[in-house]
Amino acid sequence: MHPYRNSRGFSLIELMVVVVIIGILAAIAYPSYRSHVIKTTRADCEGALVGFANAMERRFTETGSYLGAATAGGNTGAPAATTYPAQCPIDGSNKTYDLKISAATQTTYTLQAVPVAGGPQASDVCGTLALDQTGAKSASGGTVTTCWK
Numbered sequence: 822m823h824p825y826r827n828s829r830g831f832s833l834i835e836l837m838v839v840v841v842i843i844g845i846l847a848a849i850a851y852p853s854y855r856s857h858v859i860k861t862t863r864a865d866c867e868g869a870l871v872g873f874a875n876a877m878e879r880r881f882t883e884t885g886s887y888l889g890a891a892t893a894g895g896n897t898g899a900p901a902a903t904t905y906p907a908q909c910p911i912d913g914s915n916k917t918y919d920l921k922i923s924a925a926t927q928t929t930y931t932l933q934a935v936p937v938a939g940g941p942q943a944s945d946v947c948g949t950l951a952l953d954q955t956g957a958k959s960a961s962g963g964t965v966t967t968c969w970k
Contacts (some may be wrong), residue, residue: 828902855965859945864970866909866918866934866942870952873920873932877954882906887954909934917942923951930954 880890890904905911909918918934925931934950936942948962950969960968 845926859942859969861949862917862942863945863968866920867950867969869906869909869911869918869920870932870934870950872911873955874952874956876905877922877930877932880941887925887930888927890925890930916940918950928954 838866841953845961863909877887878889881887904922905920906913907920908916908956909920910916916937917940918936923931923933931953936945936948946962947960947968949960951959958969962968
């Protein structure tokens with residue numbers, strides 16, 4: 822009796838079929854997963870922009886002006902107390918967006934969330950998100966209905 826006669830196993834063809842099936846599933850699943858992560862991260866930063874706008878409104882209520890407001894990074898150039906964190910997510914983990922005041926006057930402001938260069942949101946088609954004192958939303962690379970949820 823031959824020692825390998827009752828041995829069972831996989832042929833090379835069977836193994837290659839399994840590898841091809843796994844490759845096809847991964848090719849479909851990964852882009853979908855990546856798209857979901859980008860949308861979720863963008864939504865988190867949209868919430869941070871709204872929180873930033875609330876902080877700006879508190880500042881206006883206290884001082885009668887938006888001038889002098891600054892993020893934790895102090896991006897306005899005006900010497901001021903910190904109004905809001907300078908990054909998104911605001912808890913400080915894995916920075917995906919830089920939050921900044923792109924324009925501020927006594928009665929108006931525009932806030933921006935700029936994707937970090939080379940970061941996970943750099944490939945987001947929406948690009949820079951913006952919000953002003955009237956609540957008007959915009960995105961540099963897409964429509965408001967697509968980019969703001």
